[in-house]
Amino acid sequence: MVLHRDIKASNILLDAAFRGRxxxxxxxxxxxxxxxxxxxxxxxxxxxxxxxxxxSVSHKATRKTDVYAFGVLLLEIVTGRRVLCKFQGxxxxxxxxxxxxxxxxxxxxxxxxxxxxxxxxxxxxxxxFDADDAIRLLLLGLACSNPNPSDRPSMTEVVQVxxxxxxxxxxxxxxPAFVWPPEGGVEVDSTGSDVYAxxxxxxxxxxxxxxxxxxxxxx
Numbered sequence: 639m640v641l642h643r644d645i646k647a648s649n650i651l652l653d654a655a656f657r658g659r660x661x662x663x664x665x666x667x668x669x670x671x672x673x674x675x676x677x678x679x680x681x682x683x684x685x686x687x688x689x690x691x692x693x694s695v696s697h698k699a700t701r702k703t704d705v706y707a708f709g710v711l712l713l714e715i716v717t718g719r720r721v722l723c724k725f726q727g728x729x730x731x732x733x734x735x736x737x738x739x740x741x742x743x744x745x746x747x748x749x750x751x752x753x754x755x756x757x758x759x760x761x762x763x764x765x766x767f768d769a770d771d772a773i774r775l776l777l778l779g780l781a782c783s784n785p786n787p788s789d790r791p792s793m794t795e796v797v798q799v800x801x802x803x804x805x806x807x808x809x810x811x812x813x814p815a816f817v818w819p820p821e822g823g824v825e826v827d828s829t830g831s832d833v834y835a836x837x838x839x840x841x842x843x844x845x846x847x848x849x850x851x852x853x854x855x856x857x
Contacts, residue, residue, distance in 0.1 A: 641699045644684050645707035646721075647714055687721030687731060691785050691816045691826070702787035708796065709733075709782025716775050718750030733783050736776065737813035745776055774799065774806045781807035785816035 651661045682694055690706035693699055710721055713736050721732050739748050749772045778799050784790050791799075791807050798804035815825040 639701070641701070641704060643699050643704070644688070645704055645711055646685050646688050647711060650711075685721075687733075690787065692787050692818065692820075695818055695826075700787065701793070702790050705782050705790045705793060705796070706784075706787070708793070709779045709784075709790070712775060712779035712782065713748075716750065716772060716779065717748050718752060733780075734813070736780060740776075740780060740809065741812050745773060748776055774802075777806040777809050780809045784809075785814055786820070788820060789814065 645660065649661050651659045653659055682689060682697060683699075684693075684707070688707040688710050690703040693703045693706075710733055713732055714721060717732065717736065719732050719735075722729060723732060723735075724730075725735050736745070736748050739745050746769060749767075749769075753767060778791075778796065781789075781791055782796065795804065795807065799806050817824065818826050
């Protein structure tokens, strides 16, 4: 099994047919031997905002940590926003912002304004914005970025939802608390406020640069 450990937009390449190809396997690990389902590192590798909560505290990468990163990537695609942006004058994580919209019953407001506005002005019905598909993908992104790994879907289930052969996973109206350890653990703040506090002090010019600036590569 291969764990990528750094799934994000800048690591997605397009081929001649504009099909997405996952690249940059510099942090990837092939998991073999006794523990075929995880890889334990001395530190945390990846990009802040895409790192699953359990990986940041256990340093153990699994299939579900890659699922978490894919969920964040999916939210970036649908919303057209970066993983760490200013919302109403304050720095917030994209995942937390989308969770709040879902809680308030206004999930559709998360969709990229450019997509919705350009589609509404289109004369072709085939190009019109599909709200149901947008909601489907946003719910899938939230399900993948659930703070608790056991509640995230598998990539097989993700493919089925994207292909419209399955309904999106059930997503609670409120973002679940991160519980660690999974068995008999306690609730841990999963908003990321502590981890990203220093990032919020960056000036706007630095923060608007490529998300690669947030890359953490501890080997």
